[in-house]
Amino acid sequence: MRFTFFILFIVHFLPVSAQEQPALDVKKISGRVEVFPFDRKVEGQLELKFSISEKTDSVYLDAVDMKAELQAGKSVELKTGSDKIWFIKKFIPGKTYTVKFSYQAQPKQTLYFKGWNNPGSNQIWTQGQGKETSHWLPSLNDVTDKIEFDLQYNVPEDYQVIANGKLVKKTKIKDRAIWGFDMKHPMSSYLVALAVGDYAKEEKMAGDVPLQLYLEKDDARYFEPTYRHSKEMFEFLQTEIGVEFPWQNYKQVPVRDFLYAGMENTTATIFSDRFVIDSTAFIDRNYVNVNAHELAHQWFGDYVTATSSKHHWLQEGFATFYALLAQKEIFGEDYFYFKLLQSAEQLKDLSDNGKGKAVLDAKAGSLTFYQKGAWALFALYEKVGRKAFRKGVQNYLKKYAFQNVTTANFLAEIEKTSKTVLSDFKHRWLEQTAFPSIAALSLLKDKEFVKNYLTAKAFRNIPITEKRERLSQFLDFPVNDFIGQEVVAQLASAETENVVDLYRKAFKTNNLLVRQAIAENLKTIPKTLQSEFESLLDDGSYFTQEKALMALWQNSPKKRTKYLAKMEGVQGFSNKNVRLLWLTLSLVTKEFKIEKSQQFYRELSGYTKPQYPYELRKNAFGYLYQINSFTSENYKNLLSATDHSVWRFAKFSRKLLKKLMEDPERRKEIMLLKPDLSDKYQRKIEKVLEKV
Numbered sequence: 001m002r003f004t005f006f007i008l009f010i011v012h013f014l015p016v017s018a019q020e021q022p023a024l025d026v027k028k029i030s031g032r033v034e035v036f037p038f039d040r041k042v043e044g045q046l047e048l049k050f051s052i053s054e055k056t057d058s059v060y061l062d063a064v065d066m067k068a069e070l071q072a073g074k075s076v077e078l079k080t081g082s083d084k085i086w087f088i089k090k091f092i093p094g095k096t097y098t099v100k101f102s103y104q105a106q107p108k109q110t111l112y113f114k115g116w117n118n119p120g121s122n123q124i125w126t127q128g129q130g131k132e133t134s135h136w137l138p139s140l141n142d143v144t145d146k147i148e149f150d151l152q153y154n155v156p157e158d159y160q161v162i163a164n165g166k167l168v169k170k171t172k173i174k175d176r177a178i179w180g181f182d183m184k185h186p187m188s189s190y191l192v193a194l195a196v197g198d199y200a201k202e203e204k205m206a207g208d209v210p211l212q213l214y215l216e217k218d219d220a221r222y223f224e225p226t227y228r229h230s231k232e233m234f235e236f237l238q239t240e241i242g243v244e245f246p247w248q249n250y251k252q253v254p255v256r257d258f259l260y261a262g263m264e265n266t267t268a269t270i271f272s273d274r275f276v277i278d279s280t281a282f283i284d285r286n287y288v289n290v291n292a293h294e295l296a297h298q299w300f301g302d303y304v305t306a307t308s309s310k311h312h313w314l315q316e317g318f319a320t321f322y323a324l325l326a327q328k329e330i331f332g333e334d335y336f337y338f339k340l341l342q343s344a345e346q347l348k349d350l351s352d353n354g355k356g357k358a359v360l361d362a363k364a365g366s367l368t369f370y371q372k373g374a375w376a377l378f379a380l381y382e383k384v385g386r387k388a389f390r391k392g393v394q395n396y397l398k399k400y401a402f403q404n405v406t407t408a409n410f411l412a413e414i415e416k417t418s419k420t421v422l423s424d425f426k427h428r429w430l431e432q433t434a435f436p437s438i439a440a441l442s443l444l445k446d447k448e449f450v451k452n453y454l455t456a457k458a459f460r461n462i463p464i465t466e467k468r469e470r471l472s473q474f475l476d477f478p479v480n481d482f483i484g485q486e487v488v489a490q491l492a493s494a495e496t497e498n499v500v501d502l503y504r505k506a507f508k509t510n511n512l513l514v515r516q517a518i519a520e521n522l523k524t525i526p527k528t529l530q531s532e533f534e535s536l537l538d539d540g541s542y543f544t545q546e547k548a549l550m551a552l553w554q555n556s557p558k559k560r561t562k563y564l565a566k567m568e569g570v571q572g573f574s575n576k577n578v579r580l581l582w583l584t585l586s587l588v589t590k591e592f593k594i595e596k597s598q599q600f601y602r603e604l605s606g607y608t609k610p611q612y613p614y615e616l617r618k619n620a621f622g623y624l625y626q627i628n629s630f631t632s633e634n635y636k637n638l639l640s641a642t643d644h645s646v647w648r649f650a651k652f653s654r655k656l657l658k659k660l661m662e663d664p665e666r667r668k669e670i671m672l673l674k675p676d677l678s679d680k681y682q683r684k685i686e687k688v689l690e691k692v
Helices: 016-020 217-226 230-241 288-297 313-331 333-352 366-384 386-399 407-418 423-431 437-444 448-457 464-474 481-491 500-508 512-521 527-538 542-555 557-566 577-588 594-606 614-626 632-641 647-662 664-676 679-691
Strands: 024-036 041-052 056-062 067-070 077-080 084-091 096-105 111-114 123-126 148-156 160-163 166-173 176-182 194-197 199-206 209-216 250-255 268-272 304-306 403-405
Touching: 024 056, 024 194, 041 056, 067 077, 084 096, 123 250, 148 160, 148 194, 160 176, 160 199, 160 209, 160 268, 194 250, 199 217, 199 230, 209 217, 209 230, 230 288, 230 313, 230 386, 250 288, 268 288, 288 313, 304 313, 313 333, 313 366, 313 407, 333 366, 333 437, 333 448, 333 481, 366 386, 366 407, 366 423, 366 437, 386 407, 407 423, 448 464, 448 481, 464 481, 464 500, 481 500, 481 512, 500 512, 500 527, 512 527, 512 542, 527 542, 527 557, 542 557, 542 577, 557 577, 577 594, 577 614, 594 614, 614 632, 614 647, 632 647, 632 664, 632 679, 647 664, 647 679, 664 679
Parallel strands: 024 148, 209 250, 250 268, 304 403
Antiparallel strands: 024 041, 041 096, 056 084, 067 096, 077 084, 111 123, 123 194, 148 176, 160 194, 166 176, 199 209
């Protein structure tokens, strides 16, 4: 591909007012995008269709650090800036223009390549929200311009492509394949998505809508537990919302090192592979909540999109609320009310610490947009009644289909169906910075579970002698998951020997969550409870097994080899929480398989490599730090992790590097590596040294 390059300043040829381009309406972006994973770059040939409503001599697409040139015709002039591609011409209002151009980009963010330069499985995926699709695809950062994207993706053959819309064509050319997708309706640019990998697919039908579920081929045995309840939730939400699913199909695909839990790209949710699980992991780390949340976004956020951050709750509050309704359908009312109580406590704490934010504050954080927004909807639901609420939501979605909305648009529809003035509601729930905890509690106080749970919580500061009988009653069959956990948490504050009978009763409930609470809270194991505590190693919970193994190893030195032998083959979650603990304990237990210590160390140390998911790497680094055993390879892996795309992991790695360099011996080992490192990492070490 040949390009003509210009060094220019946009202001030299463009009036400032045109940079706001109020007149532009992009109707469609179509064409082919070619992805080169080993070079981490993209090239594309696109066709842009647009019109304007006011006279202007220039329009633009957002395009960060891209090279571009026209492909056909000279009626429009094209110029590039640092973050835009400009199309220059005296445009006539009402006329539709078509411009064909090519582009090239090497994105530093938004389009991620995983595995292509190491032995890990190869993946490519995007995350547009907050990072902007314009880093890899010329588009518009402005969410108010809805665009139909019909794109083809040219990728190495033998890889699956998951993208927005319906797959309409697939062709092979030499060692590459072209996947063509069609979207029937427009969407905001931040919802354009691409995922590429070696995936297996299962498809289910929900009415006329294909539900296409993907997992890496090596994980195909996990389809059922990972996607458990998916079809059930889809059908529930479609019925509860009362508006048919607005898109041609719905796809879900997990990717490695995803920046968040999930992202609701139109028709193609991408989510973190930490939720790829087996049945044992389901109780602790299932995909149900994220699954329901991202699915609800297909209506609230994708079908109708907030005009600005001020109204962001119309997306996140709605997705959180409807996900709770879906989970209520699956896990029951107690789960639903417990989650509301949990978030109410968090929001109250935020308010009490002077950090409360209004739902309509554009600078509010996630807790406000998601949880306070969901609480506002629950309060509205209770205020106007289910019938008026559902009808109002239906009218709102149908009236503003494929458009942008404000809070006033939504409230107006609810006022019509409920015949209720909502100014007081708006002030209390959406404009007030403090969380209305008294009003919130009044909405729940008549629920049987809430009354019992709050009664149990009220005993927290009462001496065990005065509450023993009541706590025992809470553990009677059938014990409630959440009340049982609360009881065990309170037992932890008492002298263990004084509450052995209550612990024994809690063990006998055989409730996995209650027993898990014991594993987490009981630090010193009395001999009278030894056998009961040992039984936790057999529970169907990797979290319980991890906590129990650690506690038993610490409390019973003479039985360490027995516990390690029992748990030898257990891996745990995708971050290998049980396995990494087991490897670490095996290395520091001299009487256990000393002949295999080098093998165990190589495995633990090896999990710091870039080919592994960041959670697994983080855990491995943490355990190596605890046993003070870093190799030169571990140091290099840690340095590379300081640039990781997941900022939380990068921050952890930088802090750990600083801690290591505070130790003179470790600092010496790291400095010996310096001559063999790139200039970038040499500078990074020097920067850390300045802070030590």
